[in-house]
Amino acid sequence: xxxxxxxxxxxxxxxxxxxxxxxxxxxxxxxxxxxxxxxxxxxxxxxxxxxxxxxxxxxxxxxxxxxxxxxxxxxxxxxxxxxxxxxxxxxxxxxxxxxxxxxxxxxxxxxxxxxxxxxxxxxxxxxxxxxxxxxxxxxxxxxxxxxxxxxxxxxxxxxxxxxxxxxxxxxxxxxxxxxxxxxxxxxxxxxxxxxxxxxxxxxxxxxxxxxxxxxxxxxxxxxxxxxxxxxxxxxxxxxxxxxxxxxxxxxxxxxxxxxxxxxxxxxxxxxxxxxxxxxxxxxxxxxxxxxxxxxxxxxxxxxxxxxxxxxxxxxxxxxxxxxxxxxxxxxxxxxxxxxxxxxxxxxxxxxxxxxxxxxxxxxxxxxxxxxxxxxxxxxxxxxxxxxxxxxxxxxxxxxxx
Amino acid sequence: xxxxxxxxxxxxxxxxxxxxxxxxxxxxxxxxxxxxxxxxxxxxxxxxxxxxxxxxxxxxxxxxxxxxxxxxxxxxxxxxxxxxxxxxxxxxxxxxxxxxxxxxxxxxxxxxxxxxxxxxxxxxxxxxxxxxxxxxxxxxxxxxxxxxxxxxxxxxxxxxxxxxxxxxxxxxxxxxxxxxxxxxxxxxxxxxxxxxxxxxxxxxxxxxxxxxxxxxxxxxxxxxxxxxxxxxxxxxxxxxxxxxxxxxxxxxxxxxxxxxxxxxxxxxxxxxxxxxxxxxxxxxxxxxxxxxxxxxxxxx
Numbered sequence: 001x002x003x004x005x006x007x008x009x010x011x012x013x014x015x016x017x018x019x020x021x022x023x024x025x026x027x028x029x030x031x032x033x034x035x036x037x038x039x040x041x042x043x044x045x046x047x048x049x050x051x052x053x054x055x056x057x058x059x060x061x062x063x064x065x066x067x068x069x070x071x072x073x074x075x076x077x078x079x080x081x082x083x084x085x086x087x088x089x090x091x092x093x094x095x096x097x098x099x100x101x102x103x104x105x106x107x108x109x110x111x112x113x114x115x116x117x118x119x120x121x122x123x124x125x126x127x128x129x130x131x132x133x134x135x136x137x138x139x140x141x142x143x144x145x146x147x148x149x150x151x152x153x154x155x156x157x158x159x160x161x162x163x164x165x166x167x168x169x170x171x172x173x174x175x176x177x178x179x180x181x182x183x184x185x186x187x188x189x190x191x192x193x194x195x196x197x198x199x200x201x202x203x204x205x206x207x208x209x210x211x212x213x214x215x216x217x218x219x220x221x222x223x224x225x226x227x228x229x230x231x232x233x234x235x236x237x238x239x240x241x242x243x244x245x246x247x248x249x250x251x252x253x254x255x256x257x258x259x260x261x262x263x264x265x266x267x268x269x270x271x272x273x274x275x276x277x278x279x280x281x282x283x284x285x286x287x288x289x290x291x292x293x294x295x296x297x298x299x300x301x302x303x304x305x306x307x308x309x310x311x312x313x314x315x316x317x318x319x320x321x322x323x324x325x326x327x328x329x330x331x332x333x334x335x336x337x338x339x340x341x342x343x344x345x346x347x348x349x350x351x352x353x354x355x356x357x358x359x360x361x362x363x364x365x366x367x368x369x370x371x372x373x374x375x376x377x378x379x380x381x382x383x384x385x386x387x388x389x390x391x392x393x394x395x396x397x398x399x400x401x
Numbered sequence: 402x403x404x405x406x407x408x409x410x411x412x413x414x415x416x417x418x419x420x421x422x423x424x425x426x427x428x429x430x431x432x433x434x435x436x437x438x439x440x441x442x443x444x445x446x447x448x449x450x451x452x453x454x455x456x457x458x459x460x461x462x463x464x465x466x467x468x469x470x471x472x473x474x475x476x477x478x479x480x481x482x483x484x485x486x487x488x489x490x491x492x493x494x495x496x497x498x499x500x501x502x503x504x505x506x507x508x509x510x511x512x513x514x515x516x517x518x519x520x521x522x523x524x525x526x527x528x529x530x531x532x533x534x535x536x537x538x539x540x541x542x543x544x545x546x547x548x549x550x551x552x553x554x555x556x557x558x559x560x561x562x563x564x565x566x567x568x569x570x571x572x573x574x575x576x577x578x579x580x581x582x583x584x585x586x587x588x589x590x591x592x593x594x595x596x597x598x599x600x601x602x603x604x605x606x607x608x609x610x611x612x613x614x615x616x617x618x619x620x621x622x623x624x625x626x627x628x629x630x631x632x633x634x635x636x637x638x639x640x641x642x643x644x645x646x647x648x649x650x651x652x653x654x655x656x657x658x659x660x661x662x663x664x665x666x667x668x669x670x671x672x673x674x675x676x677x678x679x680x681x682x683x684x685x686x687x688x689x690x691x692x693x694x695x696x697x698x699x700x701x
Contacts, residue, residue, distance in 0.1 A: 117664045123454050212563050216650075220665065259567040259649040275542045275566075392666040399653045399661070400476040 066322035071105040073323045074128035083109035094339030099330035129318040134310040136382045148316040149174035154325040157332035165349040169311045177311035182347040185306040188281035191295040200299040202229040204278045206253040215279030218260035220391045228303040236383045247394040251401045287345030290361045298365040307379035448673035466674045484655035488638040491576045495633045503588030521582045540565040567649025584629040591625025
């Protein structure tokens with residue numbers, strides 16, 4: 001175990017601590033906040049419905065100038081996206097160096113462990129200035145009434161972002177999110193142990209031949225992966241019968257699984273030590289495997305990879321409207337995009353990125369030079385799940401089985 | 402010289418005493434009220450839908466989730482009993498392992514006992530997560546245990562023992578490891594306060610060492626043992642971090658279900674039902690055990 005890895009473990013450790021803290025806070029503190037909000041609403045006699053977004057639009061004219069804003073931009077984000085958990089100096093320099101230069105402001109980072117935990121916290125009444133969720137949750141955030149659309153004319157780098165990908169951030173005709181980082185979900189296999197001569201399939205994650213050597217992820221995405229494998233037409237909006245079919249399938253295959261990861265780096269450590277040979281994987285693990293010189297294959301399953309795009313949203317009641325736009329402009333820059341690619345092996349919607357910052361093996365494994373890689377049939381974009389609560393219930397049953 | 406009548410003095414002293422008691426007790430009581438009673442009240446309110454996280458939810462009181470849970474048709478009842486089983490096993494093993502430690506410290510270690518006690522609780526100076534992660538290094542496929550088996554040719558290196566990591570077994574091993582030093586404390590406390598002359602008397606009356614232990618030492622240290630048991634059982638039954646880190650697919654516990662309901666499930670009402678149920682069970686157990694554990698006898 002080299003020094004770098006130890007750093008990572010520590011970084012992860014902080015991350016988990018943050019998460020535990022967060023969990024504690026959501027349960028105890030949020031109850032209070034929610035109650036206060038409830039009281040407020042009852043008091044004003046507002047007639048139901050999540051319609052907060054309307055109040056947010058078209059108010060740019062009456063806003064105070066940036067110099068009059070309080071600053072101390074509060075960014076609600078994943079670990080390692082600027083707070084310095086993984087690369088303290090580089091995250092600061094590449095992701096928000098431009099912001100610091102232009103505004104003189106140092107952002108404050110508050111972390112969430114995953115989309116759902118972040119969403120729950122805001123649903124309970126906490127607000128920040130900027131949040132960084134993934135595409136399939138955009139609609140939920142907007143429905144919550146917590147977001148307002150961006151004024152893209154205030155984001156010069158917006159012109160460099162792929163119009164195709166940026167479209168996913170448009171909700172009700174307005175640019176509520178600026179899509180930035182993207183990646184895939186697909187099986188990563190150790191080619192020394194897994195037969196890669198067969199056609200690539202999601203099925204490797206359910207293959208009896210690799211019993212005890214498979215890692216799944218501990219999220220609802222397992223329903224999408226299994227659903228694609230079973231040939232279900234819309235894995236994001238399954239019927240009850242389909243959900244039951246997938247649930248029973250997952251329960252029947254669970255004994256083959258060594259563990260379910262919740263931190264990508266845990267999966268990598270286990271993959272590296274060959275404790276698992278096949279696993280549900282994000283691009284970062286592919287990057288580590290390439291750097292380590294492992295004999296790996298990042299599958300391009302016949303069912304398609306799952307693609308995801310995450311983006312920045314602006315809180316409806318932010319007092320740092322112009323600061324927030326500067327922050328997103330910084331994140332939209334080529335510099336930020338190259339950092340994400342070189343350090344995390346994530347794609348970026350900025351089309352000016354120099355792909356030579358990573359090895360040709362990575363460019364190929366992640367199809368970075370293929371503009372169609374994020375679209376069907378090569379990939380199924382992750383999308384909004386209207387019945388996610390039902391998915392969650394069924395997933396809990398898989399876990400508890 | 403004006404001396405107070407004894408009765409007046411006593412009354413005054415009593416009034417003074419009451420003031421001191423109130424002053425001493427109010428901060429912890431206030432703390433308990435603000436950070437325990439009130440939040441529990443909120444959880445109870447969530448569990449019947451009296452309050453909800455989403456503004457769109459009507460906030461209508463309904464016992465539907467309680468009925469669903471108590472009907473026993475959900476997976477959660479089974480999960481609860483699984484957690485109880487795991488937690489009971491852990492608690493019993495911990496108490497059995499911690500008793501000799503407490504015994505040694507209290508009755509054999511003499512002058513050095515506090516130094517030794519400090520050494521036993523020294524691991525608490527490191528992060529809980531690091532200690533759990535360390536077990537991954539020990540129990541992994543290429544970890545300490547498996548490597549040892551490989552090098553002794555007891556096991557082929559292609560076929561490591563897999564259930565060592567990511568299983569119910571792992572969760573229990575880690576929990577036992579974490580709780581032994583903690584639990585040695587109440588046992589130590591009850592044994593340390595033991596009147597040694599009782600042991601001498603037992604010897605004088607012809608009891609052997611084993612008989613003295615069974616008839617004198619053990620019964621007298623029983624409150625400490627019960628307290629120790631409760632110390633482990635109550636927190637481990639709601640445990641969710643350890644299963645998350647080393648539990649794999651089979652180590653999922655009731656605490657994880659609560660956490661999932663609040664985060665991934667975004668179903669605070671049902672999550673609150675699960676949490677309240679656990680709280681009620683634990684409170685019931687505390688009342689039951691409270692009959693055995695006299696706080697004073699442990700503190701002594």
